Amino acid sequence: MNKKNLLSYFNNASSKDWKDWRWQMNNRVRKTETLHQLFGKNLPDKDNLNKLNSIYPVNVSPYYLSLINDNVFEDPVGIQCLPQAQEITAFQEYPHDPLEEENHMPSPKIINRYPDRCLALVTENCATYCRHCNRKRLWAQPAGINFKKRLQHIARYLGASEQIREVIISGGDPLIYDDDKIEMILACFKAIPHVEILRIGSRSPVVMPMRITRKLCRLLKRYRPLWFNTQFNHASEITPDAARACNMLLETGIPVSNQSVLLKGVNDSPQAMRDLLFGLQKISVRPYYLFHCEPARGCGHFRTDMKSSIKLMQDIRRECSGLALPQYVADMPGDLGKIPLLALAEQPKDSLSKHQYFFDNFD
Numbered sequence: 001m002n003k004k005n006l007l008s009y010f011n012n013a014s015s016k017d018w019k020d021w022r023w024q025m026n027n028r029v030r031k032t033e034t035l036h037q038l039f040g041k042n043l044p045d046k047d048n049l050n051k052l053n054s055i056y057p058v059n060v061s062p063y064y065l066s067l068i069n070d071n072v073f074e075d076p077v078g079i080q081c082l083p084q085a086q087e088i089t090a091f092q093e094y095p096h097d098p099l100e101e102e103n104h105m106p107s108p109k110i111i112n113r114y115p116d117r118c119l120a121l122v123t124e125n126c127a128t129y130c131r132h133c134n135r136k137r138l139w140a141q142p143a144g145i146n147f148k149k150r151l152q153h154i155a156r157y158l159g160a161s162e163q164i165r166e167v168i169i170s171g172g173d174p175l176i177y178d179d180d181k182i183e184m185i186l187a188c189f190k191a192i193p194h195v196e197i198l199r200i201g202s203r204s205p206v207v208m209p210m211r212i213t214r215k216l217c218r219l220l221k222r223y224r225p226l227w228f229n230t231q232f233n234h235a236s237e238i239t240p241d242a243a244r245a246c247n248m249l250l251e252t253g254i255p256v257s258n259q260s261v262l263l264k265g266v267n268d269s270p271q272a273m274r275d276l277l278f279g280l281q282k283i284s285v286r287p288y289y290l291f292h293c294e295p296a297r298g299c300g301h302f303r304t305d306m307k308s309s310i311k312l313m314q315d316i317r318r319e320c321s322g323l324a325l326p327q328y329v330a331d332m333p334g335d336l337g338k339i340p341l342l343a344l345a346e347q348p349k350d351s352l353s354k355h356q357y358f359f360d361n362f363d
């Protein structure tokens, strides 16, 4: 959207404010009235918007809003951050928790589905809520635990689980915390003798790139080997600000990889996918995974047809540098984990038949 109009909405915030991640956090758009003022008739009507907001709250940083160009639901950024009626009308048969994560929580705020690595959910909060988020069930729930208690629970589990060599610091988005809290998290996990590797999963470089500061990079540098995974889903998100944020991490010695979600209307055309992958390669961010969109409740309208998506990625594989090619996977419940779909297309999938709803009409 027109940044000038947007700034006037925020009382003509200065460019110093705009570049300050705290200003971005404090001015996240969370009210449906604000969305109506900014985007008017393009959105669902007021009643529907309020209903949507009560189930899946609205939450978008001013920076990410400023990337919306066209008609909001034809714009790859608008589609990802603005609420649509289908979230609560379509595909209600899908489960809230398709990966059965809640059966794999041996301790509060830990998801452990693999022997050697696990997720530490350090927050449920994000700089921007993505409408396709597979954990959107958590947005409207109170966290039920304060920061210190949360960290204690996680540390106790990790300390007692000697098979875990890698901790994925996730959420939510861990970078919503200030540097002091991030340092507490990193120091706490690093102090566990058998934890060899830390990984941060954060969408901040995409939705609030000003969060990546020199000071944060100096802090992160002290906790290497530290790997950073983010989530660009469309080339229009690779702005100079986002590229600078990734470059700062890379220059710090922190490898940056990308986990995209395949989203209908965002990146499911050959052109959009190529532009995304080549765009990432050009900023030295390694495409790591492309997730088939999960059958999570509230996300059904983002799901693409699996058969044509496999064809899309097979075509792209032929004409794309291996360095720009992510592994296209479907994440499956429990310890089945992430299944590479191009390999699956060439093999029988008997063992997966009880999870048929993951594949819809794919055979």
Ligand SMILES: *Cc1c(COP(=O)(O)O)cnc(C)c1O
Pocket (backbone or CB within 6 Å): 111, 112, 113, 114, 117, 118, 119, 168, 338
């Ligand atoms: C995806 C995931 C991981 C990480 O898997 P990688 O293949 O190493 O990226 C770890 N734990 C859980 C619960 C996951 O969902």
Ligand code: SF4
Pocket (backbone or CB within 6 Å): 125, 126, 127, 128, 129, 130, 132, 133, 134, 135, 136, 171, 172, 173, 203
């Ligand atoms: S940043 Fe990640 S956890 Fe947060 S809403 Fe987006 S996909 Fe979900």
